[in-house]
Amino acid sequence: MFKISSNPIDTKLLRELTLADQAGGFVCFEGWVRDHHEGKAVLALEYEAWPELGEKEGARIIAEAKANFDVVEVAAVHRVGKLEIGDMAVCIAVSAAHRAAAFDACRYLIDEIKRRVPIWKKEYYQDGSIDWVGCKGCAKH
Amino acid sequence: MAVYGLLLAGGRSTRMGEDKSEMVFRDGETQAQRGLRLLGEVCDQAYLSLRAGQPHDGQLDVVEDAYGEVGPLGAIASAFSKHPDAAWLVMACDLPHVDADVLEYLLEHRDPEANATCFSSRFDGKVEPLCTIYEPSIAMRVLDSINREQVCPRRVLSQVRVKTMDLPRSEALDNANTRGDAAEAIGRLQNQATEKSLTVRYFAQLREQVGEEAEEVTTSAITPAGLYEELRGRHGFKLKSSSMMLAVNGDFQEWTYQLQAGDEVVFIPPVAGG
Numbered sequence: 001m002f003k004i005s006s007n008p009i010d011t012k013l014l015r016e017l018t019l020a021d022q023a024g025g026f027v028c029f030e031g032w033v034r035d036h037h038e039g040k041a042v043l044a045l046e047y048e049a050w051p052e053l054g055e056k057e058g059a060r061i062i063a064e065a066k067a068n069f070d071v072v073e074v075a076a077v078h079r080v081g082k083l084e085i086g087d088m089a090v091c092i093a094v095s096a097a098h099r100a101a102a103f104d105a106c107r108y109l110i111d112e113i114k115r116r117v118p119i120w121k122k123e124y125y126q127d128g129s130i131d132w133v134g135c136k137g138c139a140k141h
Numbered sequence: 142m143a144v145y146g147l148l149l150a151g152g153r154s155t156r157m158g159e160d161k162s163e164m165v166f167r168d169g170e171t172q173a174q175r176g177l178r179l180l181g182e183v184c185d186q187a188y189l190s191l192r193a194g195q196p197h198d199g200q201l202d203v204v205e206d207a208y209g210e211v212g213p214l215g216a217i218a219s220a221f222s223k224h225p226d227a228a229w230l231v232m233a234c235d236l237p238h239v240d241a242d243v244l245e246y247l248l249e250h251r252d253p254e255a256n257a258t259c260f261s262s263r264f265d266g267k268v269e270p271l272c273t274i275y276e277p278s279i280a281m282r283v284l285d286s287i288n289r290e291q292v293c294p295r296r297v298l299s300q301v302r303v304k305t306m307d308l309p310r311s312e313a314l315d316n317a318n319t320r321g322d323a324a325e326a327i328g329r330l331q332n333q334a335t336e337k338s339l340t341v342r343y344f345a346q347l348r349e350q351v352g353e354e355a356e357e358v359t360t361s362a363i364t365p366a367g368l369y370e371e372l373r374g375r376h377g378f379k380l381k382s383s384s385m386m387l388a389v390n391g392d393f394q395e396w397t398y399q400l401q402a403g404d405e406v407v408f409i410p411p412v413a414g415g
Contacts, residue, residue, distance in 0.1 A: 134411025
């Protein structure tokens, strides 16, 4: 499951979605809003998404993770809208029979989500400036 | 005064992913062959500008760039150090729409009293520095700019006296930097351009710049790359197509895709989830 939502992320629900008797390990990555970007103090930020293509691409990335790593369940949510420092922007939950696959899959998921899912970030800085932030590897899709 | 041609073929073609001077757009000639032939037809002599040590066919007249990674200004300075008293018609190798007519027009309207004679861009009205006649009087200024590490040829031209003209054909200097640009150029050279209406949806900074979430567009662009160039001129977009992904009709698509009437096109600004 990959969802884009404007509501606060329910990490407990994501964990529950990955519970399974054959799972022996669980890895979760949370992405938080940080107070700085490339040396500039950040006050808040705003995520914008194209939800239809975003959820379609997110589902593809999860299918790839399930095909390439020996995992049991994957659930991920990306939040959109205006967020404050410390808010959770993304959460990825992975269960697997053994820990190595859970760690590897989680890393793959966050890297690919950042690179491929049409979500944009607008940062509001302390000095009054505002900027749309771009990921360096993004056009290599 | 002699006018020599200089074809710039020392770039690294990183956005295209293959050497632009070796690409073939028309008549079975590579862009290097075609450019040298055209410059040879209208100038006293044509030279190929290459990076130092770049391999080439030994038959050609070559000006090696003595300034390393400076770019076109280094190539121009190297040409002036070879023939300081000649004017140089400098042309990029990624201009598939240039024909003898464009170069003849430039030479006919040349003003040797100015420091340069050039065309203005159809997209933003600024000077097009890479199909321009540089007079010997600009050579010192070129060197000075390199020494100051100001290596933008447009900037140099903005600081001197230039004669600027509108293009004789609007598409004449549309360049091909990416595979999408190349597909657009080949389609247009084969007269495949037809007018069609489609929808463009905007997100993030593009939406803010346009002030709308979507617009209906009538265009004769063949590919999304051609459409983006058109809209970039109209709306003043700063992003280059090479920094973006593309979607057509709700899913990712290649920039070389052939647009159809009724398509919904989305240019995807650099993404930044996570």
